[in-house]
Amino acid sequence: MQDRPGVLVLMGSGETSPTMVEVHRSVVRRLGGRPRAVLLDTPYAFQENAADISSRARRYFARSVGLDVEVGTEIAGADWVFSGPGSPTFALDRWTATPVAAELRGRVRARDGATVLASAAACTAGVAAVPVYEIYKVGAEPHWREGLDLLGALGLQVAVIPHYDNAEGGTHDTRYCYLGERRLAFLERLLPPDAAVLGIDEHTAVVFDLRAESVQVAGRGGLTVRRPGSRTLLPAGTATGLAELRRLIRGGGEGPGASPVPAAPPAAGHVTLGELTRACEQRFGAALGAHDAAEATQAVLDLETEITRWAADTEEDEGGVDEAREILRHLVTGLGRLADTSEPRDRLAPLVEPLLRLRERLREQEAYDSADGLREALAAGGVSIEDGPDGPRWTVRG
Template identity: 60%
Template sequence: MGAAPHWRPGLDLLGVLGLKVAVVPHYDNAEGGTHDTRYCYLGERRLTQMESELPPGAAVLGIDEHTALVVDLGTEEALVAGRGRVTIRRPGSQAVLPAGTSTNLEEIRRLTRGETTVSGGAPQVISPAPHQMSLAEATRSCEERFTAALTGHDAARAVLDLEAEVARWGADTEEDEGGVEHARESLRLLIAKLGARAGAPSPGDLLASLVGSVLALRGELRRQGRYDIADALRAALLRGGVLVADTPDGPRWTSAGSDRPPVNALLTPGY
């Protein structure tokens, strides 16, 4: 499995320039596909964790690929060269110096201390990437949203969001609290609840709205090629007494024991 992310002593080449920073190359890497490989393949979760372990007053100096921070040691002038950016990241804020930015070491020192730059070539100061929830946190959030909006379209969206989280974390090599299997079990439970709700005695309008939400979710899953989850939704509806038939004009459904003609789901509310 390898060791957990951690810092190791470096050469501190920039310490003599008054910069208390950890240099992270490949800051903007995006080669990982379903993996977050930014920040030299650390990703947001790992970098956030490691930031908390930096010495007091230290910042992260991120340098994008095909980019350099060129410093003239005689004049202390600094230039961002190449096609990317240099990022000075501290807890709560980060400063971005785009390619072509001409500044000096004192301005960079100020940024690493969290002070706002005042030079004519001022970099853009923005907030860092938002906190990335763990899989367990995302699962709980989707469960709470599902419970709060079971009879509306938001319930189906919560199920879809949870399925997306399961798919994303399933490609991550790092373990998380509860694990992917726990999240999948929660997903199956929410789908079963949707099916049970669809079959519960209720006014026709409420049933049509709920089934329409579920079928909209099923349609989006099918468009994404996630046929196993889409089939699970269809089976859950059947257990709840709702029969779904796919036709050239779109899915049609009828409830068990109903003598009314099939309802075209394309005419029911969607999202």
């Protein structure tokens, strides 16, 4: 057992999205061989779609990371343990009532195995945890819950705040795991005097090498060490040591050595599905304005490709896959604007034929809802599809 590396990873979000694939792979490579991998489903076990979330996560780790994951709570001796979205307090209540809490603390204290906590599960890692559901969705007064204090074994007296740079609220402040500035500032005053907030941006991971006592920040955002009156940002690409992080947490940000040492620039191309969807929408709009049927069709096909890549994402920031599919259908309907009514079939063929091939791929993948949605979108644009033994046939309604 002691031959295994000791790694703790905290993720702000995006734990089953393309942005975190390389982080997961790098951790799994350290374990070597065929590690025993366990997914703790506790944070979302109360949800009606819990089985679907687990299934999507297992597919993600199998296809993108090459890791065969079992779902359960028997983590003793596991090489790799993962837990992600849901309710921090639901997880805390159940973990502290079972051996799971002690086993998680023991893994970190022994510097043994890989432990990956994201989103709601990451909230539980500090000395105090944010009851997100109770405050943001139910309206409870801001308060802390006692956390698992996994980081206490590393000398880090902190509360972990994932989704630190969340911007879903638009006109209202949803930063800091949906708390906003006013509520987080209030909660900071309730922390012990020597404690700080560790804020982890969305689609960002903080990787602790427990044996080497090193810390790396990866992904698209950064890690913020926040104390009353001071904030220190460690951007993606930062490599530093636990000793330096302890100093920042204790309020040593003004002294020498406060700036982290950049190990490498942040990886390029780390974007969310929402951003990719907006980019495809913009390309589509520009193509419509230029009457460029080929480019408009390509924008639709590129959006479908991204939806497929992100289909396993269990967190679904910015509306997620369902919202992207709605936009895809809207774009398909918009293709009808490029039709030439004098020669409709000839004009529409370069648009419809690729979309029919896309529909067939979706059916082969058993994504029947998406395939039906594509058919409905084409129908709204004036194209009727009839399925037959020789494949689909399409006509343009007069």
